Amino acid sequence: MKDRLPVIGVIGGGRVGKSESKMAYEVGKLIALRGAILICGGLGGVMEAAAKGATEADGMTVGILPGPDKNSANPYIKIPIATNMGHARNAIIAQASDGLIAVGGSYGTVSEMALALKMGKPVVALNPPCNLPNLRTAETPSQAVEMLFSKIS
Secondary structure, three states: OOOOOOEEEEEEOOOOOHHHHHHHHHHHHHHHHOOOEEEEOOOOOHHHHHHHHHHHOOOEEEEEEOOOOHHHOOOOOOEEEEOOOHHHHHHHHHHHOOEEEEEOOOHHHHHHHHHHHHOOOOEEEEOOOOOOOOOEEEOOHHHHHHHHHHHHO
16 A cells, blocks of 8 residues: 555445534544545535545545436535445445444444455444444544554555
């Protein structure tokens, strides 16, 4: 990975409360400050908050969209990729990422975490919806980012 920027997936619910939104924003900002590319599902909730944090820290954001329309991406996505694959796009996010950070979430987040772990990718979760083997958990956004970067470096 010495010759390329790390790609960090941020996953979580499409509709979240203020606490998870704030955590996702901070995660996105910290990822950008480390010079990594943030990849996410490109829509609202955790995805939008993380992309906003990364964008405001001059980071690069990629959105892997479930539908056919690039214009469905949230306004903080710099590179929208329309897949028209629905939930199957979760596998693309997991595969394209060097590691992932989950913020809250539900079934979709669980599927992304499980796929990434099955692929041998490190996953760190804040307020995870469940526990999975080899899933690491963190208490704060900075701890989550630090834990993940220590595994991909």
